Amino acid sequence: DVKVTQSSRYLVKRTGEKVFLECVQDMDHENMFWYRQDPGLGLRLIYFSYDVKMKEKGDIPEGYSVSREKKERFSLILESASTNQTSMYLCASSVAGGITDTQYFGPGTRLTVL
Amino acid sequence: GNSVTQMEGPVTLSEEAFLTINCTYTATGYPSLFWYVQYPGEGLQLLLKATKADDKGSNKGFEATYRKETTSFHLEKGSVQVSDSAVYFCALGRGADGLTFGKGTHLIIQP
Numbered sequence: 001d002v003k004v005t006q007s008s009r010y011l012v013k014r015t016g017e018k019v020f021l022e023c024v025q026d027m028d029h030e031n032m033f034w035y036r037q038d039p040g041l042g043l044r045l046i047y048f049s050y051d052v053k054m055k056e057k058g059d060i061p062e063g064y065s066v067s068r069e070k071k072e073r074f075s076l077i078l079e080s081a082s083t084n085q086t087s088m089y090l091c092a093s094s095v096a097g098g099i100t101d102t103q104y105f106g107p108g109t110r111l112t113v114l
Numbered sequence: 115g116n117s118v119t120q121m122e123g124p125v126t127l128s129e130e131a132f133l134t135i136n137c138t139y140t141a142t143g144y145p146s147l148f149w150y151v152q153y154p155g156e157g158l159q160l161l162l163k164a165t166k167a168d169d170k171g172s173n174k175g176f177e178a179t180y181r182k183e184t185t186s187f188h189l190e191k192g193s194v195q196v197s198d199s200a201v202y203f204c205a206l207g208r209g210a211d212g213l214t215f216g217k218g219t220h221l222i223i224q225p
Contacts, residue, residue, distance in 0.1 A: 004157075033213075038225075042203060042216055042218050043205075045212045045213070048211065058211075090158065092158075101146075101207065102148075102160050103160075104148075105157040105158040106157050107157040111145050
């Protein structure tokens with residue numbers, strides 16, 4: 001089975017802190033994604049990566065950055081956390097290819113910024 | 115641009131009732147379509163998918179048919195169970211650029 005793990009299930013940070021959310025997948029997938037999930041808004045794509053050291057902006061990249069130094073690991077960085085970044089963050093991965101690709105999701109990290 | 119619209123929830127049904135959750139989409143080209151399910155406290159799991167017009171995806175008693183003429187991908191199940199209580203997301207694929215999700219439909223099944 002594909003396994004996508006995220007470093008924390010719950011995280012509480014202070015405004016202005018630098019926050020790292022880590023995601024690791026064990027299926028040698030090329031593509032990795034970060035989404036945030038908010039009530040009434042569904043999931044929105046923040047950043048994605050289709051190769052090591054490659055990154056692309058999603059629909060809502062402002063206030064975030066990412067890092068992909070190894071194929072299996074994709075990190076989401078909040079340079080200076082703000083209260084409007086309180087959310088559930090979901091990581092996903094998929095094999096390279098066309099539009100039929102299934103994405104596999106991690107369990108999510110619920111981040112609270114105080 | 116791409117967008118997905120699904121019915122607002124929560125949807126509350128009795129056990130063994132028939133379920134329909136509507137999903138329509140707007141997209142360029144011919145995207146793949148997906149239904150994901152999120153059980154309480156968990157991440158999203160793929161429920162079913164369809165990759166071209168008239169395809170029917172099915173899994174665990176759930177079905178959805180890719181209707182290009184109505185740009186729809188409605189989710190159906192003939193007899194729901196309490197264990198089906200979850201949030202259901204319709205999504206369309208953008209290839210390596212990720213998925214575009216609907217806002218989710220919270221389904222509650224009462225015994």
